[in-house]
Amino acid sequence: MKHFSWPIIVIDDRFNVLLNETDMKLIGKVHRLRRHQAAVAKASLVFAILISCANATGTLYAATIAEIAVKIRSLKPQERTSYLLKGAQAEGELVYYGTLPIDEFLPLARVFNGRYRSIAMQHYFSPRDGILSRTLTEARAGRHAADVIQVDLSYGYQLLNANLVQPQPIAGAKRFYGGTYDPEGYWHSMYYLTTALIYNTNSIKAEQAPKSYDELLSPAWKGKMLFDPEAGYILAAMEESWGREKAVAYLTKLAKQDLSYRRGGTLTTQVVTSGEYPVGIAINGETSAAIREKGAPLGFKVLAPTIVKPEGLFLAKNAPHPHAALLFVEWVLSDEAQSFLATSLGKGSAMKGVRSKFKDFQVKPDFVVSPKLGANLQNYIQDFRKIMGAP
Secondary structure, three states, rough: OOOOOEEEEEEOOEEEOOOHHHHHHHHHHHHHHHHHHHHHHHHHHHHHHHHHHHHOOOOOOOOOOHHHHHHHHHOHHHHHHHHHHHHHHHOEEEEEEEOOHHHHHHHHHHHHHHOOOOOEEEEOOOHHHHHHHHHHHHOOOOOOOOOOEEEHHHHHHHHHHOOOOOOOOOOHHHEEEEEEEEEEOOOOEEEEEEEEEEEOOOOHHHOOOOOOOOHHHOHHOOOOOOOOOOOOOHHHHHHHHHHHHHHHHHHHHHHHOOEEEOOOOHHHHHHHHHHOOOHHHHHEEHHHHHHHHOOOOOOEEEEOOOEEEEEEEEEEOOOOOHHHHHHHHHHHHOOHHHHHHHOOOOEEEEEEOOOOOOOOOOOOOEEEEHHHHHHOOOHHOOOOOOHHOOO
């Protein structure tokens, strides 16, 4: 007599049954059928989720900014804009990190939204160090929130060094002055500030004001001038235009003019406005001209070599809203946006032929404070302070 072992098969969590060999074959078929049904159900659920995401975002696959940048290069201008706009409206927003004050960003955003609707403009404002710190800290943590970053070009090299920038050459880049954009598209000048000499018009008539750096060596200005002790970019500009030896020799002579030092153009402008010192050697012209509009007794002279300090525009390599990022950058570098920045907000434009609100600064730059300088800026500041004997 044969003895059979009767296996216990769990069909359901609720009970167990004893089955013979024939029943085992039948149960095998049942199990295979159930596995097939379960696989079909799982696939259906995944597909449903993907379709739901597609309906929410307008695309089944979220392309990266690098992929989109490649695609639009082959499109005609109108096709390019339509493609980016469609994607941007599906994304729904743009996140902008920048030093542009909120009261200036809002009117710029209104003009952008007037042309491209249904894109919410999110703005994180902070001084230069705050923008860089937040961007770099988020990147190290693997969090990428910014689409576009705007910061002083001389410090923007930190973003480049951290590999956080997506290059995007702009069509018609040669409309901009040489040196104010990167030919490979890693950075662009959203706008710039012109370095200018500032003087108090109650103390000095326009025809008496210094018109060159050499005139600052006149005994008439001894003990009457302010200078920024960290204006290392002045040394860099003079070195490029005149050569190192002549630049150092000139600044050594200027240092004997009993200069007073104040950090920052805002403080210098306040002191010159008060009349305590009638001349400030180097400030951001457009910023101080806005104060003149409110009644301050201020005049300006742009000295050669003419120096501009651009506010750089960088596309984030991991932009969460890549279509919106590309659309905004292409727009803000257009004739429309550059004219608005120059005439309505009083910014300097690197685009040739754009008329500035402040005609004092309608100049072609000799020297651009760029990321190339940024990496060596601290060395120039140290050399400048040593030459000038600045505190």
